[in-house]
Amino acid sequence: MLDITIKCHTTDIVITGGSSGIGKALAIEFVKKGASVTIAARDQEKLKEAETEIKAFIKDAENQKVHWVAMDVSKDYMDVERSINKAESQLGPISILVNCAGTSISGTFEDLPVEKFQQMMQINYLGSVYPTRAVVKSMKSRRQGRIVFVSSQAGQLGVYGYTAYSPSKYALRGLAESLQMEVKPYNIYVTVAFPPDTDTPGFTNEQIGKPKETQLISQSSGFFKAESVAKSVMEDTLNGRFLCSVGLDGWMLRCLTCGMTPITSALDGIQQVFLMGVFRLVSAFYLVSFDRIVQQCHRERKQKEKSS
Numbered sequence: 001m002l003d004i005t006i007k008c009h010t011t012d013i014v015i016t017g018g019s020s021g022i023g024k025a026l027a028i029e030f031v032k033k034g035a036s037v038t039i040a041a042r043d044q045e046k047l048k049e050a051e052t053e054i055k056a057f058i059k060d061a062e063n064q065k066v067h068w069v070a071m072d073v074s075k076d077y078m079d080v081e082r083s084i085n086k087a088e089s090q091l092g093p094i095s096i097l098v099n100c101a102g103t104s105i106s107g108t109f110e111d112l113p114v115e116k117f118q119q120m121m122q123i124n125y126l127g128s129v130y131p132t133r134a135v136v137k138s139m140k141s142r143r144q145g146r147i148v149f150v151s152s153q154a155g156q157l158g159v160y161g162y163t164a165y166s167p168s169k170y171a172l173r174g175l176a177e178s179l180q181m182e183v184k185p186y187n188i189y190v191t192v193a194f195p196p197d198t199d200t201p202g203f204t205n206e207q208i209g210k211p212k213e214t215q216l217i218s219q220s221s222g223f224f225k226a227e228s229v230a231k232s233v234m235e236d237t238l239n240g241r242f243l244c245s246v247g248l249d250g251w252m253l254r255c256l257t258c259g260m261t262p263i264t265s266a267l268d269g270i271q272q273v274f275l276m277g278v279f280r281l282v283s284a285f286y287l288v289s290f291d292r293i294v295q296q297c298h299r300e301r302k303q304k305e306k307s308s
């Protein structure tokens, strides 16, 4: 199905958000495969530490390199372009760009400061647009490339508490679908990944002030290790799969919400045709349980208010 084979030892990869969590785990997986990797994030100390950690997985010291570039993906496009050019001058043309830099905030719609809605779009959405914009021209001219967007299961269904976060992750899917249609003639393949809750420093941070509802609803699709998320993302990227999911619920969601996404695997296409309706039925049970969670928490809050 795919007409490019990526030779991993010549594959140069840029991973935004590569200094922590899923991004760092991805850098390690790609390095284990024999690739050279540049990680990008803001904090230089974290980048240096991650670089050392990732380097330990190098197999072929002569051909494999690990570098870092400091950049804020969300602020100034020209700055992002300069950093991407720097990465290219160190490693050569970028074959794979992974847009993993991102963050989350939760809270009820009313409680979230309005700036947070802007911030989420700025980091999670525009922070993926800018690096992509900076690599696409060179990928097109070489007629080779992979672009990955790390969305979230909260980019497939709206969840209590994620009114600011979820839309920024949904936006990535719209971007991915449109971009894929444009770049396919240039042999560039786009992957959009929808991870569930994953054990990362970002996840730990996110727990502060997270509504109980958000926590309970999210945990229904499990809690995964960054390494297993990274393995799925890498495999689907190398295979040119458009949709990437993790876990059983992730697989059901991928099938249920496939919409008009490109069919990049025959098996996926067949599953979608036959299972979408079934999974819609399954989703009804999940929705009932989510409703119960929301009602229960609502009652608990009312009681607390009364007694205080």
Ligand SMILES: NC(=O)C1=CN([C@@H]2O[C@H](COP(=O)(O)OP(=O)(O)OC[C@H]3O[C@@H](n4cnc5c(N)ncnc54)[C@H](OP(=O)(O)O)[C@@H]3O)[C@@H](O)[C@H]2O)C=CC1
Binding pocket: 016, 017, 018, 019, 020, 021, 022, 023, 040, 041, 042, 043, 044, 046, 071, 072, 073, 074, 100, 101, 102, 103, 104, 123, 124, 127, 150, 151, 152, 153, 194, 195, 196, 197, 198, 199, 200, 201, 202, 203
């Ligand atoms: N963990 C989870 O449960 C899930 C996470 N995701 C998504 O996966 C991605 C990674 O998450 P996770 O590994 O948990 O997060 P972490 O907080 O552990 O890592 C985030 C990385 O992104 C970098 N980053 C954040 N903001 C910027 C910015 N403005 N410019 C450049 N780099 C930035 C951070 O470095 P620095 O701060 O130094 O810039 C860090 O390297 C995110 O997009 C997240 O939304 C999706 C589903 C579940």
Ligand SMILES: CCCCCCCCCCCCCCCC(=O)[C@@H](N)CO
Binding pocket: 103, 104, 152, 153, 154, 157, 159, 195, 196, 197, 198, 202, 203, 206, 217, 218, 219, 220, 221, 249, 252, 253, 256, 279, 280, 282, 283, 286
């Ligand atoms: C057939 C239907 C199956 C339905 C299964 C539905 C289960 C969905 C639960 C919602 C999970 C939201 C996780 C968000 C993770 C995330 O992005 C944050 N942790 C970021 O830090």
